[in-house]
Amino acid sequence: MEAITIKDIAKALNLSTSTVSRALRNSYEINPETKKLVLEYAEKTNYHPNPIALSLKENRSKAIGVIVPEIANNFFSQAINGIEAVAYNRGYHVVIFQSHESCERERSNIQHLVGRKVDGVLISLSGETTDVSHLQEIQNKGVPLVIFDRISNKIEANEVIADNFQGAFQATEHLILSGRKKIAHITSPSLLYTTKERLEGYKAALEKHGIPFDEDLVHYCGFAPEEARQVIFELLDKQKPDAIFTASDRLALDSFAAVKAKGINIPEQVAFIGFTNLQVAHLLDPPLSTVVQPAFEIGRTAAEMLLNTIENKQSITAVKTIKIPTEVNLRTSSN
């Protein structure tokens, strides 16, 4: 039941391994009949080249590594879906790791992937990552790299992100146009690039409509489960906003739940809109308006960019950033 090798074929057909190898790969420098013989035998015995031997020889693995903060997250699992779709079509494997929002773990993941000789790396940075030397190292080693969604301005790399500025602008403007003036922004840790971009979009919308920016209305939340709830309660007590713009699935749901728990009416007293990839936003009570990051599309695009770089269709040094538009879904209680 052991897998058949080129040696076995060679022995069976009284040929040398190199002849068999040639028959299997090239078409030139080989007698068509020999070739036919080999191919038939290979077919019959269900021969498949050993990818590990190939990796060792060619120093590549036909695999790409993916590092995300968490798999069990709508955005990331959808992005992985997009990545996998492209990789599969182009004959690559996907090796997935989670950083669990830990920079230490992220470094270790990178080490593993490099050791495994992956042909390229797709990464969305952990919420903790400020030092990006581990990424610079793999760039120096010539390993193609694409950063998606959670990018960093500390490193020059190919990037794919949602248009966070635009999404945040639209979300905020939507709240303003529906008559809100005191719009809170509950968002992710301040060092994330996406956080900054969204804040800019939020500010730009306020400015456009002549509403002064009040930094007490902006709250940064870590990834601890109870944190958002505390922040919201405090916010509701002190700043008393008439609208909340949240930056992620988790923040949207935690805020939503916290506001309801306080017995505050949504959207009469506090209107909501969130950056989320929830698929049930329209079924919530009341339905939640959302700004959606096209996760699948982001994954797809990032994977394509990476594979193009790997296959030298794109220069490894020509760094660029692709922005994918967000989608706004406005929902009212009536529909």
Place this chain on the structure above:
Amino acid sequence: MEAITIKDIAKALNLSTSTVSRALRNSYEINPETKKLVLEYAEKTNYHPNPIALSLKENRSKAIGVIVPEIANNFFSQAINGIEAVAYNRGYHVVIFQSHESCERERSNIQHLVGRKVDGVLISLSGETTDVSHLQEIQNKGVPLVIFDRISNKIEANEVIADNFQGAFQATEHLILSGRKKIAHITSPSLLYTTKERLEGYKAALEKHGIPFDEDLVHYCGFAPEEARQVIFELLDKQKPDAIFTASDRLALDSFAAVKAKGINIPEQVAFIGFTNLQVAHLLDPPLSTVVQPAFEIGRTAAEMLLNTIENKQSITAVKTIKIPTEVNLRTSSN
């Protein structure tokens, strides 16, 4: 910037590769000083053994393969999370594939994984898989295998599943105890093992409470997006149930949305409970009672079982099935 190898160390220290190798692995048959020298140099140059060369030599990869129908699914992404947690702790990599509910794709995934010499496979069957010969083949090859959640009775293998019977029983009984008599069951394709078990639980609860089983109240839904909606509309028109018990996230949401779209009051006219891993069930309008499959736990358990088999802590032939209890969350509009 190329990775350093044993050869490099040997050359630098004027030793043979075998001595270096020994210094790095064994402690015996080696001069402590030589060993120290090698280890120091290895440390200094940041030497890491090439896992690909090791794989080729030892015919194993320190990687496990995971095949799930879809990654972008709460249940599966949480299960993968559990798998990854265990694998990481025990020094294994996780290679993930999706079958996209296609048996063909599943076979191809298995081929890839076997080719890659993964040390074991974790799989949750596609909704289409009836012929399990591809699984039997890898068993014959001696590749450790654990099937989780979507198992099959056509193959003897290690399995980890939720207690679907118990969960379905509790769900149905809950509806009965709240006064419902005409309880519909919207469920997955009939050939899934989980579907059968849930149906049994449903029937058992009806029987216990003297309600005759009516097969017109049971509807099997494929994975097409619009299918559930159609089924629900028809069901509402013809059978007019006073309660619905659904079998998955998707079916719960689609049914929920369809019933609301019909302008039917939940739960007054139709009560709901679903087998889901939604994290927002309590925020829906009205809150949705759920039977939760402990996805993370299932993944964790399956991965542990697999790694124990791989590392020979468990015989590969001693096949067993582990059932993980489900959790029931009852929710009413008032809380």
Place this chain on the structure above:
DNA sequence: TTGTAAGCGTTATCAA
């Protein structure tokens, strides 16, 4: 057109 041999990085066997 085909075969021989070296090499990818490592370990195991045997000899020194």
Place this chain on the structure above:
DNA sequence: TTGATAACGCTTACAA
């Protein structure tokens, strides 16, 4: 205690 050599499966100069 150390070193030379073969082997894992494959490709590719180079030789025949």
